[in-house]
Amino acid sequence: MTNTAGLGSVNCTSCGAGLSVLGGGRVLSHVCGYCGAVLDTQDGYKQVDSIGKRNHPDSPVKIGQTLTLDGVEFTVIGTLGVVERYGGQTWKWVEHQIFSPTHGYLWLNFEEGQLTWTRKVRDFNMGHWLSASTVERSEVPPTRMYDGEKYRYYDMSVTQIDFMEGEFNWIPKLGEKKSVVNLLGPDAMLSLVKSQTEREVELTRLLPRAETAKDLGIPESALGRVGSAHPLTPYQPLPEEGLLRKVLAATAIIAALIGIVFWFNSGQEVFASDRVALPALPQTYEFQIENTGQLARLNLETTLNNQWTTFGTEVRGPGGDVVLSAERTISYYAGRSGGESWSEGNRNGAILFRPTQSGTYTASLAVTQGSSTTVGDVGLRVSQGKPTGFWVFALAVVAALGWLFVAGRRAMHSKRRFAGSDWNDD
Incomplete structure (x- = not known):
């Protein structure tokens, strides 16, 4: 065995197998993949422990493979099998230590068909450390800030090493x-990680499957089937989503405002009768309608007071055909209670119809029922050319629903990201 700086391999001091040396001068241990001996690289590769013969964890990533992260090439130098056990369930994944001569040591992780990479964070404010006991006492999911971003509690676990092979910097x-x-x-x-000897903070990001598999020199199918959606799965926005959201919001607001203007536009008045006492009904009125492209409006104006009355009307066109037969109940009540005045209802009522042709129309007006049919009077006003706000209101609704859909996609994505959280509001 030789241990010359820069040498590409050494022999295991336990079984004599050749071991690749890939991890640089800060490697402290090398676990033989043949016999399981744990070797101290700083003491002539002396055996300090042994894990024996153990089954290799399922991972398509192998020691010696390379990949590029943020423009830097890293080499896979070690493999850890990690396990978590809780509530009778077991979760397993694989963490590969990777090394760059210029950027040091990171981790490449494989779990349920997904690849992530992890680096140590040195500039986190350790005064904001979050312990498991603090989480358990919290009434809402705790949050922490790092590098200008807000991080919300997701889960906590106790992990342990189940397999080791290759080189490690501890x-x-x-x-x-x-x-x-x-x-x-x-x-x-x-991730806020606490071991028996130290506390560390780590930052993990998701890697794209296809590109990373290609970079490692393996087919994407070697990664296997993706399990549940990873919480770091990025949001996929629609094309020009930001602009689309603004356009939909503006359309909904403008259309609603135009619809309101149309709603309160009564059109062009073509007839106004004198008011008559309710006992004088029924009455028949004649008026001219020229605009058949828009609605006509009958407006009933009364002096009802603390009473209700139902008026029936029938409108006939120039040819004598009935174009409208309807009733409208008008009620108005007012008084004082507790030293304050109150009122409810309205003394006026409106009926809309669409003229079939231009010419002379007749409208009959009668009282059909009411709390009092002998008190009060009523007048009739007729206008034509009243715009309908139906279509612009419909546009406003469609645009608003579109905005909700677009905005809701991001909200639903956020909800799905936290679906695997172990936080329980109860």
Whole structure:
């Protein structure tokens, strides 16, 4: 065995197998993939422990493969099998230590068909450390800020090492445990990791499957089927989504305002009768309608007071055909209570109809029922050319629903991201 700086391989001091040296000068241990011996690289590769013969965890990533992260090439130098057990359930994944001569040591993780990468965070304010006990006492999901981004509590776990192979920049131990509190941010997971000897903060990001598999030199199918949606899955916006959201919001507001203007536009008045006492009804009125492209409006104006009355009307066109037969109930009540005046109802009522042709129309007006049919009087006003706000209101509704759909996509994506959180409001 030789241990010359820069040498590409050494022999295991336990079984003699050749071991690749890939991890640089800060590697502290090398676990033999053949016999399981744990070797101290700083003490002539002396064996300090052994994990024995163990089944290799399922991962398509192998020691010696390379990939590029943020423009920097890294080499896979070690493999850890990690397990979490809770409530009778077991979760397993694989963490590969990767190395760059210029950027040091990171982690490439494989779980349920997805690849992520993790780096240590050195500039987190440790005074804002979040422990598991603090989470359990919190009434709402705790949050922390890092690098201008807000991270919200996602889950916590206790993990332990179940397998080791290759080089590491510390000396891992089989069964070594860590307590982890994870917080989910806009595009990364912030992990507060506590071991027996230290506290560390890590930042994890999701890698694109196809591009990363190609970079590693393996087919994407080697990653297997994707399990549940990863909480770091990025949001896929619609084309020009920001502009679309603004256009839909503006359309809904403008259309609603135009609809309101149309609603309160009574059109051109063509007839106004004198008011007559209710006992004088029924009455028949004649008026001219020229505009058949828009609605006509009959407006009943009364002096009802603390009473209700139902008026019946029948409108006939120039040819004598009935174009409208309807009733309208008008009620108005007012008084004082507790030293304050009150009123409810309205003394006026309107009936709309669409003229079939221009010419002379007749409208009959009668009282059909009421709390008092002998008190009060009523007048009739007729206008033509009243615009309908139906279509602009419909446009406003459609645009508003479109805005809700577009805005709701992002909200639903956020909800799905936290679907796997172990936070319970109860």
